[in-house]
Amino acid sequence: MSGLGYLSWRRQRWMVLAALALVAFYACTAAVRSPLLAGMVMRAGAFVEPGLVLPLFFGACWAAPLLAREQQHGTVDLAYTQSVSRLAWLVAWVAPVLVAAVAAAVAISVAFELLIEPGESYAVWYGGLAEAPARIGYVLLAVSIGLFAGAVIGRTVPAVAATVAGFLTLPYAVRIAVVGGDFRVEPAGWWKYWFDLVPTGGTAAVLLVAAAVQMTRRVPA
Amino acid sequence: MAAALDAVGLGKRYGRRWGLRDCTFAVPPGRVVALVGANGSGKTTLLRTIAGLTRPTTGAVRIDGVPTHRREALSRIAYVGQAKPLYSGFTVAEMVRFGAATNPAFDEHGTADRLRTFGIPLDRTVRRLSGGQRTQVAIALALGKRADVVLLDEPMADLDPLARTALLGELMATVDERGCTVLLSSHALTELADVCDALLLVNDGTLQVSGLIDDLVGGHRLLVGPVEAYSGSGRVGAHPVVSVRTTERQATVLVRWVDEPVDPRWAVHDVTLTDVVLAHLRGSVDVAPLVPA
Numbered sequence: 001m002s003g004l005g006y007l008s009w010r011r012q013r014w015m016v017l018a019a020l021a022l023v024a025f026y027a028c029t030a031a032v033r034s035p036l037l038a039g040m041v042m043r044a045g046a047f048v049e050p051g052l053v054l055p056l057f058f059g060a061c062w063a064a065p066l067l068a069r070e071q072q073h074g075t076v077d078l079a080y081t082q083s084v085s086r087l088a089w090l091v092a093w094v095a096p097v098l099v100a101a102v103a104a105a106v107a108i109s110v111a112f113e114l115l116i117e118p119g120e121s122y123a124v125w126y127g128g129l130a131e132a133p134a135r136i137g138y139v140l141l142a143v144s145i146g147l148f149a150g151a152v153i154g155r156t157v158p159a160v161a162a163t164v165a166g167f168l169t170l171p172y173a174v175r176i177a178v179v180g181g182d183f184r185v186e187p188a189g190w191w192k193y194w195f196d197l198v199p200t201g202g203t204a205a206v207l208l209v210a211a212a213v214q215m216t217r218r219v220p221a
Numbered sequence: 222m223a224a225a226l227d228a229v230g231l232g233k234r235y236g237r238r239w240g241l242r243d244c245t246f247a248v249p250p251g252r253v254v255a256l257v258g259a260n261g262s263g264k265t266t267l268l269r270t271i272a273g274l275t276r277p278t279t280g281a282v283r284i285d286g287v288p289t290h291r292r293e294a295l296s297r298i299a300y301v302g303q304a305k306p307l308y309s310g311f312t313v314a315e316m317v318r319f320g321a322a323t324n325p326a327f328d329e330h331g332t333a334d335r336l337r338t339f340g341i342p343l344d345r346t347v348r349r350l351s352g353g354q355r356t357q358v359a360i361a362l363a364l365g366k367r368a369d370v371v372l373l374d375e376p377m378a379d380l381d382p383l384a385r386t387a388l389l390g391e392l393m394a395t396v397d398e399r400g401c402t403v404l405l406s407s408h409a410l411t412e413l414a415d416v417c418d419a420l421l422l423v424n425d426g427t428l429q430v431s432g433l434i435d436d437l438v439g440g441h442r443l444l445v446g447p448v449e450a451y452s453g454s455g456r457v458g459a460h461p462v463v464s465v466r467t468t469e470r471q472a473t474v475l476v477r478w479v480d481e482p483v484d485p486r487w488a489v490h491d492v493t494l495t496d497v498v499l500a501h502l503r504g505s506v507d508v509a510p511l512v513p514a
Contacts, residue, residue, distance in 0.1 A: 003322025011310060074306035081272050082323035082366070083296035089323070 004084065004092040012096045015062045019100050022057060026050055027111040030125050041124040050108055050125065051138065058101040059142025060163040066097060067150035067215060068159035076215075086216040094147060101143045105135040137200030142167045144207035151211040174199045225250050226271065226370055226402060230280030233266050240266040244280070244428040246421060248402055250369075253392065255413040255434070256406040257498055258423035264406040265303060267423060268372050271404070272300035284370055296324065299368035303375050305359040307347045313358055314343040320362045332365035339387070352379040360388065364395055371395075373405040377412065385409070389416045414494040422501055430501050434494055441497050442478045446487035447471065458483050464500040475500035 009016065029037060046052055070076040070093075079089045113128030142163070149162040178199045231244040241263045248254055258264050269275040271282050273290040287294050307316055313336060321329040333343060339357050347355065356379055363371055371392075377385045392403055393416060404421075407413055413420075420437060422430035430437065444457055451472040455462050460476035460483065467473075474487075475496060483489060 003318060007311075007315065007319055007322060010315065011308060073309070074302060074304045075308055077269075077272075077274055077300070077302050078306045078308075079323070080274060081295070081298065081300040082320070083325060084323045085292055085295075 004089065005095065008092045009096050011093075012062070012066075016096065016100060019057070019062075019104050022054070023104050023107045023111070026108050026125065027115065030112055030115040030123070033120070033123070038124050051135070054101075054104060054108065054135065055139050055142030055167055056164060058097060058104070058139055059146035059167055060160045062100075063094075063097050063143040063146025064150045064159040064163040065156045066094065067147055067211070068154055068156045069150075071150075071154035072156055087212065090212060090215050097143055097147075098140070101139045102136055105139045106132055109135055133194050134196035134200075137197035137204075138171065140204040141171065141200040141207075144204035144211065145170060148207040148211040148214070151214040170203065171200065174203050226282070226284055226404075228271075228280065228282040231267075231270060231277050231282055232279035233270055233275060234278040239426050241270065241277075241423075242426045244423075246428060246431045248404070248419065250402055251396060251400045252402055252419050253396055253417045254402070254404045254419045254421060255417035256404055256421045256423065257408070257410065257413070258406075259502055263423045263426040265374055266426075267421075268300070268374050268404065268406060269302075271370075272298055272372050274300070296326065296366075297369045298372065299363035299366040299370070300372045301359045301363045301374060301376060303378075305356050307355060307359060309348040310346060312344055312346050313341055313350070316347060316358055316362060317343070317365070320365050324366045326367045328365045328367055332361050335361050335364075335391075339384075353381060353384055356380060357384070357388075360391075364391070367399065369401050371401055371403045373403065375407060376405055377407055377409055385412060392416065410495045410498055420494070420498075422498060424502060424504065429504070430497075437497050438492060438494055440478055441492045441500070442476055443490040443492050443496060444474045444476055444483065444487040445471065445490065446474075446484070450484055450486045457487065463497075464503045 029041065041048055070079070079093075080086055082089070109127070109129050109132035112125050112131075116123045116125060116128065145166040146159070146163040149166065150156075150159040153159040153162060225248065227247040229245050231241060232239060233241040244267065256264050256267065266275065270277050271289055273294060276290055281288050283289065284294050284297055289298060308319070311319065314333070317329060317332050317336070320332065321327040336343060336358065339354075339361075341350070341354050341357055347358070350358065356376065360373065360376055363373070376388060380388060389412060392405075395401060396403055405413075405417075414434065417434060419433050420430065421428060432440075441463065442460070444460075448467050448470055451457065451465065451467070451474060457474055457476055459479050459481040461479075463475045463477060465472060465474050475492065
């Protein structure tokens with residue numbers, strides 16, 4: 001790994017550890033069969049739902065402050081006055097969150113696939129590998145919303161708030177744009193599993209490019 | 222290799238307000254240049270523009286003919302901002318490693334040794350350093366880059382008198398050793414006079430004075446005389462007036478000295494750099510800017 005890549009991981013080590021803890025939590029709860037745990041998870045509802053927790057952790061807690069803090073503390077000036085190009089620095093700096101987000105989505109899907117038998121009573125989670133493309137899509141979408149918000153807003157707290165708001169609204173907007181608002185449309189066959197990845201991944205790619213343009217061309221003014 | 226820095230018609234507009242207007246100057250290689258001016262006069266804007274962090278609205282600043290916001294110029298310019306930004310979660314050793322990872326010519330061992338000499342523990346995180354120590358780390362990183370032009374924005378602001386002297390000594394040694402050009406903004410005029418050999422004075426976004434310090438100090442005189450001797454025309458004899466202060470009886474006039482005799486009612490005194498800078502900042506009389514060095 002290049003020196004800059006190592007330092008980028010090192011700088012984000014606490015977030016890497018938090019992501020590992022999150023994956024471990026889901027793996028453990030998937031392995032346990034207990035009516036008590038099943039009841040607690042049911043009462044916690046959306047607060048522990050991996051489809052919300054993973055994207056919000058990677059998008060709002062990790063990605064949004066990443067570029068916002070650089071601007072707020074002025075460390076972007078430090079990076080931009082070294083000999084590496086702005087884009088090279090940016091790629092090295094955001095790579096950990098993108099890699100970790102995809103790895104966590106895959107790891108949780110693998111864990112659920114291995115640990116949960118279909119129809120098992122007291123299993124608190126559902127959806128194994130078949131759900132992986134959708135999980136990857138949503139987590140990437142949240143991360144790119146976070147990076148974009150951080151790049152544009154440049155302040156940590158507003159960027160986090162914008163990311164949460166963006167993730168709670170943007171997928172619906174995207175879905176309406178894709179299926180024309182008809183929520184009864186359910187794609188069939190193998191396509192069913194990849195259906196969510198195309199619009200979410202596409203939107204994420206657009207946002208990532210926009211964030212990169214914002215960071216390299218316009219910041220700092 | 223040393224580089225020449227020059228700017229032509231440099232301007233930066235923020236909305237309707239011009240932060241910097243029509244700056245033209247040239248700095249030959251191996252000079253230590255003091256950048257002075259009142260707060261908010263455009264010193265930081267000028268340094269950020271030279272560092273390539275701000276794209277100028279008009280004109281250009283070039284290092285050996287290459288505009289400084291271009292990629293090729295990045296490795297040739299080192300910059301330390303006013304806030305001395307560093308990654309607060311990194312240790313000092315990791316900051317040095319950051320410098321080495323982002324600059325091909327970085328002097329990793331030299332920088333670490335330099336920080337050790339200043340008594341800064343390499344294993345301490347930046348968050349736990351004092352303001353002065355942070356400044357030392359930021360400056361060490363900039364010097365370690367081995368750039369041709371080093372830009373320092375208020376480098377001495379949070380240093381104690383001992384550390385200031387040490388820093389200025391270090392800068393002099395670096396200039397002697399590598400022939401690089403140093404541009405530093407500061408309000409510590411007396412200290413600047415000891416180490417700098419040229420001056421850029423920015424006032425209200427425009428470059429008011431630029432030249433070699435010896436020429437500037439030698440080219441001005443302070444005239445003290447009766448108030449009737451001052452006609453108020455912006456000149457005393459052939460000497461253009463820079464600033465005037467009058468009391469009921471006495472007038473104190475700082476003039477640009479030309480080789481002409483002066484009315485014997487005036488007592489002529491030599492000036493210091495501080496006198497010249499203050500007179501130009503006060504600038505009660507409109508004078509055309511001096512020609513660039």
